[in-house]
Amino acid sequence: MSDAADTSRKTVKTYVPAYQKEEWQSHADDLDMSQSEFVRTMVQAGRAGFESGREEPTSPDPDPGGNGLETRVLKLLQNDTYDWDELLEAVSDDIESRLDDALEELQARNEIRYSGRHGGYTTVGDNDGD
Secondary structure (H helix, E strand, O other), X not given: OOOOOOOOOOOOOOOOOHHHHHHHHHHHHHOOOOHHHXXXXXXXXXXXXXXXXXXXXXXXXXXXXXXXXXXHHHHHHHHOOOOHHHHHHHHHOOHHHHHHHHHHHHHHOOOEEEEOOOOEEEEOOOOOOO
C-alpha cells in the first residue's frame, strides 16, 4: 500500500444467514466491538495468511479488537529475537494445516471435492457434466 493510499471509508454489503449474523454480533459484543469493526478485523485476519509478500495496510488502531497482529509481534519479541522467516512462521498459525483441515471438513460435508480431471478442488455440482 502506498503512502498516498485512500483512507476514506466505503460501504461493503454482504448477506449471511441469520444465525451467522447473530453469532458474529455475539462475538463482537464479547470483544466490545461494533459488528462492522468485528467483520473488518476478521476479514483482515483471514487475509493475512493468504497475502505473503504483500505489505499489510497500516491500522489506525494498533490493536483493533484486542488480538491484532501488532500485539502478537510485540509479545513474541519481548522475550526473544526472531529473523524474518521465524517471525513469519510464528504469526502465520500454520496456514497449511488450517487449509488442510478446512478442505477435509468441506469434503466431509460434501460441499467440495477434488477433481483430478479438472486439476483441483471444485464445489460439488460444478463441472459435473463436463
